[in-house]
Amino acid sequence: MILNRILLSASLVVVALIFQVTVLARLQLPGAVPDLLLLVVLGLALVYGHTAGALVGFAAGLLADIAPPADHAVGRYALVLCVIGYAAGLTKPENGQHRSATVPMLVVASAAISSTLLYAGVGALVGDTAARQVGLTGLLITATIYDLLLAPFTVPLIMALARRSERDPLGDGAGAGGGSASGGDRTYGWLTSGAELGGGSGGLFGGRRGKxxxxxxxxxxxxxxxxxxxxxxxxxxxxxx
The missing domain is CATH 1.20.5 (Single alpha-helices involved in coiled-coils or other helix-helix interfaces)
Structure with missing residues (x-):
C-alpha cells in the first residue's frame, strides 16, 4: 500500500508540474497562475491524511523550487505546500471519504488563499518583494478563482485514483482466504461438534446408540x-x- 502511494503521488506530481510549467504558465492570465500542483497535493492529502499530505506537499514543493524557470529560494514553496498538505489532511473524516463536495471545495479555496499568503510571507522574510509589486490582493483573488475553476476537473479524479491505490489486491485475496479459512473453521467446528456429541450424547454415530x-x-x-x-x-x- 505504501509503494502504491509513493508511485501514484510521484507520477501525479511530475505530470502536474510539467503541465503547469509548459501549459498553464504560458497562458499569460492576469494575476496568478493556476496552481495545478497545489490541487494534486490537496487531492492526495484529502485521502491519505495529514502525515502523507505533508510529505507529498514537501516533495512537490521542493521539486517546484528546483524546476526551471524557478526564480526564488529553494525550499520556499516546499515549506508552503508542506503546511498546506498537513492542514488539508486534517480534514479527512474517520471513514476516509467526504460525503459531499462542499468540504473539498472549501479546502481548495482556503488553500489557494493560504498558500499565496504563506508564499508572500516567506518571501518577505528572505527579502523577496515581488508579491508587493504585483499586488497581493489581486494575486489572492485570481489564485482563488483559478484554483476553484480548475478544482472540479482535477481534485475528484485525483481522490478517486488515491482511493483506488488504497485497495490492496493481496489484502483482498487475504480477505477471501480469510473467508475460506472461516468456512474451514466452520467445517472443522461441525466435525468437532459431532465429536463432542459423540462423547456426550452419542455424536454422529453415537446418536444411534443413544436412541x-x-x-x-x-x-x-x-x-x-x-x-x-x-x-x-x-x-x-x-x-x-
Whole structure:
C-alpha cells in the first residue's frame, strides 16, 4: 500500500508540474497562475491524511523550487505546500471519504488563499518583494478563482485514483482466504461438534446408540439373550415330548 502511494503521488506530481510549467504558465492570465500542483497535493492529502499530505506537499514543493524557470529560494514553496498538505489532511473524516463536495471545495479555496499568503510571507522574510509589486490582493483573488475553476476537473479524479491505490489486491485475496479459512473453521467446528456429541450424547454415530439406549454392544447382547431364550424354549419343549 505504501509503494502504491509513493508511485501514484510521484507520477501525479511530475505530470502536474510539467503541465503547469509548459501549459498553464504560458497562458499569460492576469494575476496568478493556476496552481495545478497545489490541487494534486490537496487531492492526495484529502485521502491519505495529514502525515502523507505533508510529505507529498514537501516533495512537490521542493521539486517546484528546483524546476526551471524557478526564480526564488529553494525550499520556499516546499515549506508552503508542506503546511498546506498537513492542514488539508486534517480534514479527512474517520471513514476516509467526504460525503459531499462542499468540504473539498472549501479546502481548495482556503488553500489557494493560504498558500499565496504563506508564499508572500516567506518571501518577505528572505527579502523577496515581488508579491508587493504585483499586488497581493489581486494575486489572492485570481489564485482563488483559478484554483476553484480548475478544482472540479482535477481534485475528484485525483481522490478517486488515491482511493483506488488504497485497495490492496493481496489484502483482498487475504480477505477471501480469510473467508475460506472461516468456512474451514466452520467445517472443522461441525466435525468437532459431532465429536463432542459423540462423547456426550452419542455424536454422529453415537446418536444411534443413544436412541436405542444401549448402543451396538447392548443390541448384540439383547439379540444373544433372545436367541438363548429361544434355544432354551426349544430344549424344554423337547424334554416335554
Amino acid at each position: 436405542n439406549g444401549a448402543g451396538i454392544g447392548s443390541q448384540r447382547g439383547t439379540l444373544l439373550g433372545r436367541s438363548a431364550r429361544n434355544k432354551a424354549g426349544k430344549i424344554k419343549g423337547v424334554k416335554r415330548l
